[in-house]
Amino acid sequence: MGYKDKAKSLTKVIEMKNITKKFGNFVANDSVNLDVFKGKVHALLGENGAGKSTLMNILYGLYSPTSGEILINGKKVDITNPNIAIEHGIGMVHQHFMLIKPFTVAQNIILGREPTSKFSVLNMKKAIKDVKEISERYGLYVDPNAKIEDISVSMQQRVEILKALYRGAEILILDEPTAVLTPQEIVELIQIIKNLTKEGKSIILISHKLKEIIAAADFCLIIRRGKHIDTVVVSETDEKGLASKMVGREVIFNVPKEDKKAGDEIFSIKDLVVKDNRGIVAVDNLNLSVKKGEILGLAGIDGNGQTELLEAITGLRKVESGEIKINGEDITNNTPFQIINKKISHIPEDRQKRGLILDFDISENMILENYHNYPFAKRGVLQYNNIKKYAKELINKFDVRPREESKLTGTLSGGNQQKVIIAREVTNDPDLLIAAQPTRGLDVGAIEFVHQSLIEQRNNDKAVFLISFELDEVMNVSDRIAVIYEGKIVGIVNAKEAKIEELGLMMAGGGSK
Amino acid sequence: MMETIFSNFALIIGTTLMYSTPLIYTSLGGVLAENSGVINIGLEGMMIIGAFAGATLGYFVGNPWIAFIGAGVAGGIYGLLHAVACVSFGANQVVSGIAINFLGIGVALFLSRMFFEGATMTKSIPLDFKMPRPLNGVFPDGSFLNIILDNQYATVYVALIFVLLIWFFLYKTKYGLRLRSVGEHPTAADTLGINVIRIRYFAVIMSGVMAGFGGAAMSLAIVSNFRPTLISGHGFIALAAMIFGKWKPQGALLACLLFGGSQGLAVFLGQFNFEISSQLISMLPYVITIVVLIGFVGKSAAPAADGIPYEKEHKY
Ligand SMILES: Nc1ncnc2c1ncn2[C@@H]1O[C@H](COP(=O)(O)OP(=O)(O)O)[C@@H](O)[C@H]1O
Ligand SMILES: [Mg+2]
Numbered sequence: 001m002g003y004k005d006k007a008k009s010l011t012k013v014i015e016m017k018n019i020t021k022k023f024g025n026f027v028a029n030d031s032v033n034l035d036v037f038k039g040k041v042h043a044l045l046g047e048n049g050a051g052k053s054t055l056m057n058i059l060y061g062l063y064s065p066t067s068g069e070i071l072i073n074g075k076k077v078d079i080t081n082p083n084i085a086i087e088h089g090i091g092m093v094h095q096h097f098m099l100i101k102p103f104t105v106a107q108n109i110i111l112g113r114e115p116t117s118k119f120s121v122l123n124m125k126k127a128i129k130d131v132k133e134i135s136e137r138y139g140l141y142v143d144p145n146a147k148i149e150d151i152s153v154s155m156q157q158r159v160e161i162l163k164a165l166y167r168g169a170e171i172l173i174l175d176e177p178t179a180v181l182t183p184q185e186i187v188e189l190i191q192i193i194k195n196l197t198k199e200g201k202s203i204i205l206i207s208h209k210l211k212e213i214i215a216a217a218d219f220c221l222i223i224r225r226g227k228h229i230d231t232v233v234v235s236e237t238d239e240k241g242l243a244s245k246m247v248g249r250e251v252i253f254n255v256p257k258e259d260k261k262a263g264d265e266i267f268s269i270k271d272l273v274v275k276d277n278r279g280i281v282a283v284d285n286l287n288l289s290v291k292k293g294e295i296l297g298l299a300g301i302d303g304n305g306q307t308e309l310l311e312a313i314t315g316l317r318k319v320e321s322g323e324i325k326i327n328g329e330d331i332t333n334n335t336p337f338q339i340i341n342k343k344i345s346h347i348p349e350d351r352q353k354r355g356l357i358l359d360f361d362i363s364e365n366m367i368l369e370n371y372h373n374y375p376f377a378k379r380g381v382l383q384y385n386n387i388k389k390y391a392k393e394l395i396n397k398f399d400v401r402p403r404e405e406s407k408l409t410g411t412l413s414g415g416n417q418q419k420v421i422i423a424r425e426v427t428n429d430p431d432l433l434i435a436a437q438p439t440r441g442l443d444v445g446a447i448e449f450v451h452q453s454l455i456e457q458r459n460n461d462k463a464v465f466l467i468s469f470e471l472d473e474v475m476n477v478s479d480r481i482a483v484i485y486e487g488k489i490v491g492i493v494n495a496k497e498a499k500i501e502e503l504g505l506m507m508a509g510g511g512s513k
Numbered sequence: 514m515m516e517t518i519f520s521n522f523a524l525i526i527g528t529t530l531m532y533s534t535p536l537i538y539t540s541l542g543g544v545l546a547e548n549s550g551v552i553n554i555g556l557e558g559m560m561i562i563g564a565f566a567g568a569t570l571g572y573f574v575g576n577p578w579i580a581f582i583g584a585g586v587a588g589g590i591y592g593l594l595h596a597v598a599c600v601s602f603g604a605n606q607v608v609s610g611i612a613i614n615f616l617g618i619g620v621a622l623f624l625s626r627m628f629f630e631g632a633t634m635t636k637s638i639p640l641d642f643k644m645p646r647p648l649n650g651v652f653p654d655g656s657f658l659n660i661i662l663d664n665q666y667a668t669v670y671v672a673l674i675f676v677l678l679i680w681f682f683l684y685k686t687k688y689g690l691r692l693r694s695v696g697e698h699p700t701a702a703d704t705l706g707i708n709v710i711r712i713r714y715f716a717v718i719m720s721g722v723m724a725g726f727g728g729a730a731m732s733l734a735i736v737s738n739f740r741p742t743l744i745s746g747h748g749f750i751a752l753a754a755m756i757f758g759k760w761k762p763q764g765a766l767l768a769c770l771l772f773g774g775s776q777g778l779a780v781f782l783g784q785f786n787f788e789i790s791s792q793l794i795s796m797l798p799y800v801i802t803i804v805v806l807i808g809f810v811g812k813s814a815a816p817a818a819d820g821i822p823y824e825k826e827h828k829y
Contacts, residue, residue, distance in 0.1 A: 062704065083706035098701035100694050101817065111694055112705035114687035122687050163705075 003219065003231050010037040012074070013171055013202050014059070014090075019068035021054055028054040030226040031068070034204075036171060041193060041203040043217035043234065045210075045246050047443040049401075049413030051226040052206045053095055056173045059204075060092040061085040091164025092173040095206075097156050099148045106131045106144035109163050134165050139195060154185040161192070172196065173204045178212055179441050182302070182469075190216045208246070208443035210239040222246055247445040254476050255451040258459070262479065263292030266463050267344075267432045272322035274305070274312040274487075282308035284487035285322070290432065295454060295464040297478030297495065301507050302469050305487035307349060310436050310467060314346045315339045326432060340369050345430035347421055349437045349467075351414070355421040358410030362400065363391030365409050366424050398423040399449070415446030422453050433457050436467045451477050471503060485509045523660035525774070525781055530661070530669055532780070533773025535560070535730040537672040539751035540758070540765040541679050542588075542723030547760055548683060549716035550696035550818040554610035555595050557748025558617025559721045563588040563728030565621035568739035569628060571638040571732070577645070581668070581729045588725020589718050591617065596717035600710055603822035614748075622741060634740040635732075644668050644734040666734035668726075673766075675723070680762040692716055696816035699823040709823050724748065746799065753802045759814035768805075775801040 014036040021029040028051045036042045044052045057063045059070065061079040069076055072088045079085050085092075099108050106127045115126040131144040140158045148156060157177060164172055174193075178186045193203055193216050207213055213220055214234060222229040222245045229245055243251040267290040274283035282305040290296045300306055311317035313324055315336040324332045326342050334342070348354035356365050367376045367387055375386040391405035400412075400419045409417055418438065425433060435454060439447040454477055457464050468474050474481055478495045483506040491506045539556050546553035553559075567584035571577055591613055598609040622633055629635055644666040652659035683689035692712050694702045699709045731747070732739045750772050757771075758764025776798040783791055 060704070081706065082704050086706060092704065094704065098698065098704045100697045100701055102697060103690075103694070107690060111690060111702070112707050114690060116687050120686045120688055122685055122690060 002236075003233050006219075006233050007035065007037070010040065012036070013038050013072065015071040016055070016059060017069050017071070019055060019058060019070075020066045021051070021058060021063060022066045027226050029058070029065070029223075030228070032221075032223060032226075032228045033231075034221050035231075036202050036204060037219075038202055039197050039200050040218040041197060041205055041216055043213040043220040044204060044206045044223070045208060045213060045220050045242060046223040047208060047225075047246060047413075047445055048415040048441075049225075050223045050246075052223065053175055055223070056092060056175055056204065056206065059085065060090060060173065086167050086169075089168060089170035090173065091167055091169025091171070093157065093160040093164060093175060093177060095175040095179070097160055099156055099159060101147070101149040103148060104144065105142050105146050105148065105151070105159050108148060108159055109144075109166050113167060130166065131162065135162055138162075138165060138192070138199075140165075140192065153180045154182075154188075157181070157189070169201070171202045171204070173206070175206045176208075176441075177205070178207060178209060186212065210242050210444065213242065214239060224248055243444050246443070251444050252448055253444070255448060255455055257455045257477075260293055260459065260479075262294035263461060265289045266292050266327060267465070268325050269313070270323045270325075272309070272312065272324065273320040274308045274317060275320055276305075276308050281320075282487050283312060286484075286487060286489055288482060288489060290463040290465050292431075292463055293458055293461040294479040295458050295466055295477055297474035297481045298465070298467045298484055299471055299474045299481055299503055299507060300469070300484035304484050306436070306467050306484060308487075309484070310346075310349065310434065313339075313434065314344070314348075340428075343429070343431040345425035345428050345433050347418075347425055347433070347435040347438050349440075351417050351421055352410075356409045356417055359408060361406045361408050362395065362412075362420055363387050363405040365420055366391045366394055366405075368424065369428060394423040394427060415442045415449075418442060418446065418450065422450065426453060426457065430457075430462065432463045432465060434465045434467070437469065438466070439468075439470070439473060447473075471500065471507075475500065475503070483507055519657065520655070520660055521781075523657050525777060527661045527664065528777030528780055529770060529774035530665060531735060531773075532776040533769045534666075534669045534672045535727040535735070535747055536751045536754055536769040536773055537676065537727070537766060538668075538730055539724045539727030539748055540754045540769050541675055541762055542720035542727065543752050543755035544679065544683075544758075544760060544762050544765050545692075545716045545723065546592075546720035547755065547819050548696045548816055549692050549713045550699060550816055550821065550823070551596070551599050551713055551717050551720075552606040552610065552820040553595065553717065553720050554607055554749075554752060555591065555613030555617070556610075556720070556724045556727075556752050557744065557746070558610075558614035559588040559591045559724035560728040560731075560748040560751075561614075561617035561621050561744045562591055563725030564732040564744050565625065565635070565728070565739045566725065567729030568635040568638065568732035568737075569624070571642055572636050572738075573628075575642045577638075577643060577667075577733050580733055581644070581726065584725040584729030584733075585722040586725070588721040588723070588728065590721070592718040592721020592724075593714075595721065596714045599822065600713045600717065603824060606820055606822075618741065621739065625739065635738045638733070638737045640737070643737050666730075668730040668734045671726075672730065675726075676762050676766045683762065688712075693816070696818055699818050699821075703823075703825075713823070724751075727751065750798065750802050753806055756815075757805050757809065760816060760819075771805070772798055772802060 012035050016034040019029050019032045032055055046052050058065045061082045061084050070079060109131050110127045115123045117123045128144045135142050140162055142158050177189060197203060205217055217234045220234050221231045269286060269288045272283055272286045276282035308317060312319050315334050319332050323330055326344060331339055331342055352358060371377060376383055388405050395403050395405060398419045400416050409420055438450045454464050466477060475495060475498060480492060481495050481498050482489050482492045483503060539560050543553055543556055563584040566587035567580045570583040571580035574580060595609055595613050598604040599606045625633055625635055646664060647667055648662040691707050695709050695712045703709050728744060731743055754768035754772055755765045757768040779794050779797040782794050
């Protein structure tokens with residue numbers, strides 16, 4: 001049974017017909033059709049920059065479509081602002097949370113629809129009562145009096161969902177809700193989605209993680225570079241089928257890598273102690289080494305000292321004691337500039353904060369580390385012709401889109417931002433490449449690219465140090481796996497012999513050496 | 514001996530209140546604009562035009578309250594200018610503020626020459642037409658409260674009421690919640706159907722009104738006319754007070770009392786024959802402002818979206 005037959009027996013709550021959206025000359029949505037059915041989960045699948053968020057922002061009244069029409073419950077509506085969308089029972093949880101950090105949970109939920117007594121005076125008692133009521137009704141427990149800045153990301157997401165439900169949402173848009181969650185939290189979220197559909201709510205779930213779509217969605221619309229590709233019944237397809245539709249070609253989930261004997265030890269850390277921002281020891285007498293021609297993966301749950309370790313190695317955080325060496329040279333507490341010159345490259349955890357200057361264009365970002373060297377500068381004056389030529393080469397080689405070196409990096413999709421960083425770092429020809437969370441938030445096509453780049457470094461006899469919270473990734477890409485727990489290495493195993501249960505146990509602090 | 518210390522103390526409190534008052538109004542204006550996300554360094558210019566409008570209306574109309582409200586309207590018009598530039602056209606808020614400051618003194622001087630036969634100073638308002646002094650003669654002569662409150666103008670009490678009102682508005686009403694949300698995260702507010710543009714207009718215009726009141730509190734109460742040097746940096750001190758007060762009305766009040774107090778102290782010390790030149794003493798408020806700003810203020814308390822223009826259809 002195909003999609004058309006299945007759809008016949010269901011109640012359409014939303015029809016988006018031939019939606020086209022242009023930003024200037026750029027077509028973000030090109031004649032896209034989307035039907036959403038009552039009580040069903042409709043997934044929206046597409047690579048970064050495919051136009052998923054744009055389509056949803058149109059449905060929510062934040063963008064107006066260049067052409068096309070929207071029907072809600074069979075009636076044509078003009079959704080010119082979010083208020084109209086809210087009135088029609090549409091709620092949206094944005095990819096980047098729309099929460100006021102210094103406000104409380106309750107304040108965020110009621111904002112715009114505040115319960116008041118006389119003279120518009122806020123009735124916070126009623127607000128808190130209302131919030132408690134809906135949060136209990138849907139099993140989304142939150143503390144109404146907690147401030148947003150003090151609660152975890154998954155709690156913040158609950159607040160976002162509650163915000164929509166408080167406004168009486170019948171159709172809930174979740175824009176990449178799992179991107180920020182841990183595996184356990186993802187399981188919880190899928191349960192929440194199921195509870196909501198049981199109550200008759202319709203869900204639009206945006207994701208580029210195929211597993212989750214298979215686990216949670218009934219139907220799936222696939223868009224590629226703004227174009228409508230297909231709508232499928234999820235139970236009649238699999239990950240491979242979805243992936244090739246999304247990327248437009250076959251996708252390799254596990255990038256193949258040949259066996260390779262690792263060379264000499266090139267990078268080592270001895271008895272390293274580093275403190276976190278609060279002055280508490282975060283890296284606690286840690287020992288590690290990486291050899292030429294190997295990828296050492298660091299597995300561990302977020303918050304076990306990975307960030308501090310990374311910052312200590314790259315010169316961004318003070319080392320209390322211990323020593324870090326590359327090629328036999330001590331680089332402990334050197335400046336980032338010195339460390340880069342010792343041939344260590346770094347793909348940072350937060351690409352937007354540490355990897356790029358978003359207000360600079362691609363070409364400027366490509367030379368951030370060697371702008372002062374010939375041919376990019378001559379006697380202290382930047383040589384823009386040379387810089388542009390260099391950037392063009394890298395853009396082509398690393399397939400950065402769009403192929404315009406003068407595009408600001410802030411306007412690129414996550415995957416392309418990451419490509420710019422990788423292009424810069426890898427072209428520096430480092431002896432050690434440190435990759436922290438290099439595929440966070442990326443789609444399968446981009447992930448494949450990143451993994452290929454790391455493996456290529458290794459095949460060129462360079463050392464790679466991969467830090468990731470995704471166990472799958474660590475297991476697929478690494479040659480050896482070290483597990484970090486509470487700032488210490490609690491075990492090192494060969495990737496080939498590693499078992500997921502064993503690693504999981506060590507990550508939770510229950511492993512043996 | 515005890516007696517003089519006592520009355521000197523009362524005198525200092527009195528002058529502190531008096532000199533703080535114009536700062537309090539203006540600082541509250543800053544609180545409103547910046548909590549909605551619009552930086553207002555045009556407070557000085559708005560204060561100047563308010564001081565001029567107050568003194569001129571006071572002289573010609575003869576009713577201090579009409580003059581006071583007129584000053585608010587004049588300040589509000591300047592606020593509107595700032596709002597058009599910053600909110601509708603997304604202009605750089607600092608640049609627009611600087612332009613407003615030039616426009617404040619320029620227009621005031623121009624109109625002054627027009628209405629007062631070419632003079633850069635407005636004519637003095639007769640004592641009867643100045644702001645009333647509600648507690649004049651209420652307390653026995655020479656008593657502590659008498660020394661503090663006897664000569665205080667109505668503007669002092671109105672200012673304190675405004676602190677309460679604006680605090681209540683910002684933290685206890687739904688419109689206050691919305692205004693602050695717009696200053697913290699306008700996109701979030703927008704997705705909830707809150708009209709970011711309208712709220713910022715309201716906040717910036719009201720900020721001008723308050724600064725206008727601040728100017729009038731100077732020209733209708735502390736002195737009784739307008740002259741080009743009357744407002745010399747008070748708008749900026751009020752801005753500093755708002756920052757020192759962590760963008761909150763109650764904080765701004767305390768900071769204004771500190772700055773006003775140093776001004777009062779300068780005046781108080783000026784009556785003695787010190788070996789220090791009076792110019793140095795009158796620098797005191799400015800020096801304290803700088804020291805406080807260098808020493809105690811972090812950026813952290815500012816509304817997150819303060820100073821960032823908001824456009825629709827930006828990237829979400
Ligand atoms: N407000 C905007 N102005 C210009 N370009 C935009 C805007 N919003 C999105 N785009 C562009 O449209 C494309 C689709 O973006 P988006 O819908 O966010 O992708 P997705 O959510 O599928 O990752 C991207 O190339 C993005 O840069
Ligand atoms: Mg998106």
